[in-house]
Amino acid sequence: MAKSLKRDEIIRVALELIAEHGFHGTSMAMVAEEAKVGAGTIYRYFESKDALIMALFKEAEIKMQEALTVKPYEHFSIRERFFYLHTSLLRYMINNPIHFKYLEQFFNSPYGIKFRRDQFLKDKKGESHTFLKLFSEGLSQGIMKNLPLVVLFALALGPIMDMARDHILGFFKLNDDLITQSVEACWDAVKK
Amino acid sequence: MAKSLKRDEIIRVALELIAEHGFHGTSMAMVAEEAKVGAGTIYRYFESKDALIMALFKEAEIKMQEALTVKPYEHFSIRERFFYLHTSLLRYMINNPIHFKYLEQFFNSPYGIKFRRDQFLKDKKGESHTFLKLFSEGLSQGIMKNLPLVVLFALALGPIMDMARDHILGFFKLNDDLITQSVEACWDAVKK
DNA sequence: TATATCTGAGTGAACATTCATTCCGCTCCC
DNA sequence: GGGAGCGGAATGAATGTTCACTCAGATATA
Numbered sequence: 001m002a003k004s005l006k007r008d009e010i011i012r013v014a015l016e017l018i019a020e021h022g023f024h025g026t027s028m029a030m031v032a033e034e035a036k037v038g039a040g041t042i043y044r045y046f047e048s049k050d051a052l053i054m055a056l057f058k059e060a061e062i063k064m065q066e067a068l069t070v071k072p073y074e075h076f077s078i079r080e081r082f083f084y085l086h087t088s089l090l091r092y093m094i095n096n097p098i099h100f101k102y103l104e105q106f107f108n109s110p111y112g113i114k115f116r117r118d119q120f121l122k123d124k125k126g127e128s129h130t131f132l133k134l135f136s137e138g139l140s141q142g143i144m145k146n147l148p149l150v151v152l153f154a155l156a157l158g159p160i161m162d163m164a165r166d167h168i169l170g171f172f173k174l175n176d177d178l179i180t181q182s183v184e185a186c187w188d189a190v191k192k
Numbered sequence: 193m194a195k196s197l198k199r200d201e202i203i204r205v206a207l208e209l210i211a212e213h214g215f216h217g218t219s220m221a222m223v224a225e226e227a228k229v230g231a232g233t234i235y236r237y238f239e240s241k242d243a244l245i246m247a248l249f250k251e252a253e254i255k256m257q258e259a260l261t262v263k264p265y266e267h268f269s270i271r272e273r274f275f276y277l278h279t280s281l282l283r284y285m286i287n288n289p290i291h292f293k294y295l296e297q298f299f300n301s302p303y304g305i306k307f308r309r310d311q312f313l314k315d316k317k318g319e320s321h322t323f324l325k326l327f328s329e330g331l332s333q334g335i336m337k338n339l340p341l342v343v344l345f346a347l348a349l350g351p352i353m354d355m356a357r358d359h360i361l362g363f364f365k366l367n368d369d370l371i372t373q374s375v376e377a378c379w380d381a382v383k384k
Numbered sequence: 385t386a387t388a389t390c391t392g393a394g395t396g397a398a399c400a401t402t403c404a405t406t407c408c409g410c411t412c413c414c
Numbered sequence: 415g416g417g418a419g420c421g422g423a424a425t426g427a428a429t430g431t432t433c434a435c436t437c438a439g440a441t442a443t444a
């Protein structure tokens with residue numbers, strides 16, 4: 001058997017179960033049974049339930065970052081970058097509901113709050129990620145409203161996440177037109 | 193002693209503890225100890241932990257609704273209503289961080305998802321609440337973008353909630369100017 | 385055979401909930 | 415007035431369950 005088929009399977013199953021039942025609704029025994037491994041095997045690959053939860057986050061984060069990566073990105077205008085990133089993000093979320101649900105759980109938990117706090121401190125030191133870089137440039141070029149980055153972030157990404165959630169919960173159906181119009185509306189919120 | 197001092201104290205303490213430590217991080221024993229009542233006393237007033245959680249939500253919801261109520265509301269224009277409601281909501285949240293944190297927990301849990309689903313079905317039958325009535329009117333008067341109500345909702349309220357959260361977490365400091373500018377930005381997102 | 389990997393019954397801690405018992409304020413009779 | 419008796423309110427130790435995690439032994443691999 002390949003080196004870490006078991007590890008992969010544990011990750012796959014745990015993501016799915018936690019997306020569905022939450023951190024506290026998912027016991028290690030459930031993960032073990034569904035992944036068809038012994039309860040102890042999980043602990044060969046992950047030190048604790050916490051470590052597993054963090055590894056699942058890294059997994060989802062990497063996949064998401066890949067979905068936001070495009071080659072000629074550097075030649076895009078601010079507006080083009082905004083549309084590209086937001087559309088890609090929304091599309092990724094609705095095409096990967098398990099990842100979305102997992103990330104939602106994660107960010108609305110002490111794990112996620114700690115993560116955001118660490119990110120926030122890092123950003124203060126300049127190691128911004130894709131979105132913050134975009135908003136910083138938009139600000140300094142005078143294209144975006146003169147508001148704190150955190151506010152621009154909320155205006156542009158809050159609605160995207162809420163829409164992904166409502167689409168996945170079946171409250172309405174996002175299609176290509178609606179995605180375009182929604183991202184345009186987010187742009188209206190941040191543009192000067 | 194007045195009829196239900198103990199009940200009031202249990203509610204007060206439970207809201208605080210759950211806002212801080214979450215549903216699963218707050219045991220009934222913690223609530224009992226902090227409220228200085230016996231563990232069994234809680235069950236005189238609330239059938240179960242679930243029932244307590246729902247009662248706390250009702251409590252917070254009522255207080256919030258009060259904060260959004262103003263007398264001459266009916267004479268406001270759509271735009272005025274939008275600004276009034278959004279500003280009041282944001283102010284309420286940052287002035288009542290415990291309620292905000294509790295509601296955040298609640299809506300990001302199976303309780304909240306069930307609640308939203310029920311609301312959604314009720315709305316389909318026309319029993320809209322304040323915000324949905326506003327957006328419906330904005331739509332039919334052609335003032336707002338021709339998008340599904342759920343999307344308008346996300347565009348207008350998503351950022352408000354995110355900003356309240358980031359303010360309460362200390363990531364930035366909301367002041368009157370910033371509140372006004374942010375609500376204006378939300379209006380830009382939904383207005384035609 | 386020797387080493388690495390895997391297993392799942394077992395462990396102790398934590399939890400929500402119960403219930404036998406105590407407490408306390410009230411009424412009613414002497 | 416006072417004390418006996420009553421009943422709802424309050425208590426917290428006890429209960430049964432669930433959980434994350436361990437480890438002695440089984441199994442696969444080399």
